Amino acid sequence: MGEEDIQLVPDAGSSAGSLDGGDGEALVQVRDLVKHFPITSGVFLQKQVGAVQAVDGVSFDVKRGETLGIVGETGSGKSTTARLVTRLLEPTSGTIRFDGQDITKIKGKRLKAVRREVQMIFQDPYSSLNPRKTIGSIIAEPFVIHGLLPGKGERRKAVQELLETVGLNPEHYNRYPHEFSGGQRQRIGVARALALKPKLLIADEPVSALDVSIQAQVLNLLRQLQREFGLTLIFIAHDLSVVRHMCDRVAVMYLGRFVEVGDADDLYSYPRHPYTGALLSAVPVADPSRHGDKRRLLTGDVPSPADPPKACRFHTRCPKAQELCSIEDPPLEDKGTGTLAACHFPLTPEEVAEIGLPGGPPRAATG
Amino acid sequence: MSAAEPATLPEPGASGEALLRVEDLRVEFPSEDGVVHAVDGITYQVFPGKTLGIVGESGSGKTVSSLTTLGLTRLQGANVSGRILFEGRDLVALSDGEMRTIRGNDIAMIFQDPLSALHPLYSVGKQLIETMQAHHSVPKKQAKERAIELLGLVGIPDPKRRVDAFPHEYSGGMRQRAMIAMALANEPKLLIADEPTTALDVTVQAQILALMERLQSELGMAIIIITHDLGVVAEMADDIAVMYAGRIVETASADAVFSNPEHPYTWGLLKSIPRLEADRSELLVPIPGTPPSLINRPSGCHFHPRCAYAQPDHSRIDPALEPVPGDPGHYVACLLEAEVRRKIWAELQEGARPQEAIAEVGLEDTAPGLEETSG
Numbered sequence: 001m002g003e004e005d006i007q008l009v010p011d012a013g014s015s016a017g018s019l020d021g022g023d024g025e026a027l028v029q030v031r032d033l034v035k036h037f038p039i040t041s042g043v044f045l046q047k048q049v050g051a052v053q054a055v056d057g058v059s060f061d062v063k064r065g066e067t068l069g070i071v072g073e074t075g076s077g078k079s080t081t082a083r084l085v086t087r088l089l090e091p092t093s094g095t096i097r098f099d100g101q102d103i104t105k106i107k108g109k110r111l112k113a114v115r116r117e118v119q120m121i122f123q124d125p126y127s128s129l130n131p132r133k134t135i136g137s138i139i140a141e142p143f144v145i146h147g148l149l150p151g152k153g154e155r156r157k158a159v160q161e162l163l164e165t166v167g168l169n170p171e172h173y174n175r176y177p178h179e180f181s182g183g184q185r186q187r188i189g190v191a192r193a194l195a196l197k198p199k200l201l202i203a204d205e206p207v208s209a210l211d212v213s214i215q216a217q218v219l220n221l222l223r224q225l226q227r228e229f230g231l232t233l234i235f236i237a238h239d240l241s242v243v244r245h246m247c248d249r250v251a252v253m254y255l256g257r258f259v260e261v262g263d264a265d266d267l268y269s270y271p272r273h274p275y276t277g278a279l280l281s282a283v284p285v286a287d288p289s290r291h292g293d294k295r296r297l298l299t300g301d302v303p304s305p306a307d308p309p310k311a312c313r314f315h316t317r318c319p320k321a322q323e324l325c326s327i328e329d330p331p332l333e334d335k336g337t338g339t340l341a342a343c344h345f346p347l348t349p350e351e352v353a354e355i356g357l358p359g360g361p362p363r364a365a366t367g
Numbered sequence: 368m369s370a371a372e373p374a375t376l377p378e379p380g381a382s383g384e385a386l387l388r389v390e391d392l393r394v395e396f397p398s399e400d401g402v403v404h405a406v407d408g409i410t411y412q413v414f415p416g417k418t419l420g421i422v423g424e425s426g427s428g429k430t431v432s433s434l435t436t437l438g439l440t441r442l443q444g445a446n447v448s449g450r451i452l453f454e455g456r457d458l459v460a461l462s463d464g465e466m467r468t469i470r471g472n473d474i475a476m477i478f479q480d481p482l483s484a485l486h487p488l489y490s491v492g493k494q495l496i497e498t499m500q501a502h503h504s505v506p507k508k509q510a511k512e513r514a515i516e517l518l519g520l521v522g523i524p525d526p527k528r529r530v531d532a533f534p535h536e537y538s539g540g541m542r543q544r545a546m547i548a549m550a551l552a553n554e555p556k557l558l559i560a561d562e563p564t565t566a567l568d569v570t571v572q573a574q575i576l577a578l579m580e581r582l583q584s585e586l587g588m589a590i591i592i593i594t595h596d597l598g599v600v601a602e603m604a605d606d607i608a609v610m611y612a613g614r615i616v617e618t619a620s621a622d623a624v625f626s627n628p629e630h631p632y633t634w635g636l637l638k639s640i641p642r643l644e645a646d647r648s649e650l651l652v653p654i655p656g657t658p659p660s661l662i663n664r665p666s667g668c669h670f671h672p673r674c675a676y677a678q679p680d681h682s683r684i685d686p687a688l689e690p691v692p693g694d695p696g697h698y699v700a701c702l703l704e705a706e707v708r709r710k711i712w713a714e715l716q717e718g719a720r721p722q723e724a725i726a727e728v729g730l731e732d733t734a735p736g737l738e739e740t741s742g
Binding site: 073074181183184211212213214215216217219220238239240241242244245246264265268278279280281282283284285286287288289290297298299300301302357 | 424425524538539540541568569570571572573574576577595596597598599601602604621622625626635636637639640641642643644647650651652653654655657658
């Protein structure tokens with residue numbers, strides 16, 4: 001397992017092509033993060049026979065006030081990454097620094113203090129709210145846990161302010177989750193996450209369970225709140241258009257690794273990793289006049305993370321793969337256009353033009 | 368129940384006789400709280416070799432209308448009226464036994480969730496063989512060969528071995544392919560695909576859509592694709608019907624729906640999705656509110672409580688699906704003047720917010736209490 005470590009990060013602060021996307025103090029610093037879930041067999045003596053390599057050597061920074069998007073398909077490890085950063089899961093190895101403090105191994109009071117600062121919005125607005133509690137007590141729960149605002153009146157006032165912030169009627173604090181629609185429930189989830197005024201908000205597929213007309217309501221709300229409160233946001237989704245709309249920087253994950261990281265505009269207009277190219281090319285475009293466009297179709301399915309391909313994990317499906325790709329693991333490095341890509345044979349401008357990106361032809365490559 | 372005026376029947380296009388012609392179809396489910404008007408008088412047709420996309424949100428009636436085509440809602444106690452003419456035969460009037468000879472044979476369906484649509488205790492091959500033998504007397508050996516051939520056709524690697532595998536041994540994309548193989552087993556004339564790629568990742572989705580298009584061109588079948596994803600319909604459909612609260616509110620060729628949409632709901636759908644080709648700073652314009660209850664539907668135009676352009680009388684008058692002047696084949700159910708609609712869409716295209724567009728065309732701004740959540 002983990003036979004090859006991902007390359008280390010360029011010095012934080014170096015301008016182009018660093019993991020923190022340029023200058024600015026990072027709120028979150030993740031280095032070589034690994035999470036392997038053991039696979040056991042046997043009834044009495046459970047023996048470990050393998051491991052699902054959900055996250056396998058991921059390093060990134062999140063600057064204060066920015067939105068980092070993580071895209072990837074099912075099983076790429078994006079949700080596991082989020083759960084590791086919030087310490088809902090114990091990492092196998094690697095370090096997580098939050099606000100200058102190493103939080104990888106902290107416990108008890110110190111962990112609780114960090115959890116005040118890091119909040120999460122979950123995908124399913126139905127199962128993430130307790131059906132037997134009023135939304136008032138759901139949103140007030142963080143205050144209870146952390147012993148804040150002891151007075152009943154104070155709490156109610158805080159809850160009503162939060163409801164107003166997320167665009168719900170403050171008089172509805174006595175209602176139950178089933179009285180709200182999916183979009184409204186997701187707003188309740190957002191209100192709960194904002195209750196403790198966190199520094200970092202992690203949204204894991206916050207709109208994928210919602211109807212199209214409702215999605216935009218929640219996306220706009222998140223953008224507005226981020227601007228108002230200067231929140232730092234990690235936004236996880238499988239929908240590339242949504243991620244582009246929301247994020248300053250985007251990381252593409254494949255089988256537990258970051259294969260490409262860069263500014264949203266750079267990455268979407270000039271992807272360097274063939275996987276990013278394939279993802280972008282696969283997105284159906286809401287424009288019938290582009291119907292005839294050629295697409296770069298990947299073949300096959302994502303390999304099992306319990307037994308990922310050696311060296312470059314994408315080589316089994318990559319249209320550009322050569323022998324080297326199955327022998328040597330490519331480092332995540334600057335490919336001369338500002339984005340970092342883990343690829344021996346990054347896409348050329350001609351190839352990108354061939355994919356026919358929805359955003360039009362790639363910008364002229366520099367460097 | 369406000370009896371809607373009968374929907375205008377779109378004229379058959381130049382492409383000849385329709386394979387499926389649904390006329391004023393209504394499906395109602397009695398419930399404890401009242402009658403659920405799941406489908407409320409819809410009319411559409413599908414031509415051989417062509418694809419109709421039905422777009423709408425959850426609860427718009429898009430799935431129920433298709434299940435009814437297959438005769439699957441009457442078992443749930445639904446009251447069905449109207450006509451479903453398939454090759455000239457009215458499916459609504461057929462007995463359950465007669466329906467069974469058509470379902471899975473001439474008309475096949477792909478469901479959204481392949482894991483729950485496949486039987487977990489039978490191998491994929493066995494389920495394929497059963498599909499064939501239900502309609503034709505095929506010897507088992509021949510049926511198995513055909514099953515292997517079908518799995519190969521839909522791109523399952525190593526079909527000889529996989530034919531004996533069970534659904535849980537397949538990945539999500541492979542299960543969806545197996546479902547398609549099953550739907551194609553008897554070479555249907557009409558394939559109904561209900562959210563066929565919603566549960567799939569985008570790269571697998573692209574494979575499945577390409578596969579459906581290829582098979583359509585090879586076998587010449589008609590497809591009805593039901594989805595909420597505008598990208599998918601743009602990619603697949605020749606014609607589009609937009610459904611809202613059990614009705615078709617707009618129908619036209621795919622090009623017309625995307626370039627000259629006429630209904631405010633269609634505008635809302637188009638403007639509320641982030642697009643890869645748009646400017647990143649472009650604001651999304653959400654449709655305010657939530658889809659209506661199908662038991663107590665809003666009066667007048669069912670969309671008026673969520674419509675930024677609704678006028679006072681729109682809560683009283685129920686619009687019928689009428690032809691759009693100057694655009695043959697394009698039908699819309701909207702009370703705004705065609706002229707006004709065109710101006711508003713032009714404004715929206717230029718990036719105007721609904722309120723600005725209203726001011727520009729001199730409409731009365733009657734959208735009280737619309738949540739202002741965009742920032």
